Amino acid sequence: MDPIATAQYGMLAASRRFEASAGRIAQMNVPAADVDLAGEIVEQITAKHAFSANAAVIRTAQDMAGDLLDIVA
Numbered sequence: 001m002d003p004i005a006t007a008q009y010g011m012l013a014a015s016r017r018f019e020a021s022a023g024r025i026a027q028m029n030v031p032a033a034d035v036d037l038a039g040e041i042v043e044q045i046t047a048k049h050a051f052s053a054n055a056a057v058i059r060t061a062q063d064m065a066g067d068l069l070d071i072v073a
Contacts, residue, residue: 003057004057014048
């Protein structure tokens, strides 16, 4: 299991969640749209933290690979 590939997929999923939420918020002025603004804000905050967590996984995996190469060299 490749942690970097998994984290990249997680970043993509978080980005899509954020964009979908932003799209729903943009539809707030449409009379037929029933948008829960508080729920959408929570969704965006959650997506932002998920993106950041996955970015941290990538940084950590890269640091660990670098440290391993330093030990081997």
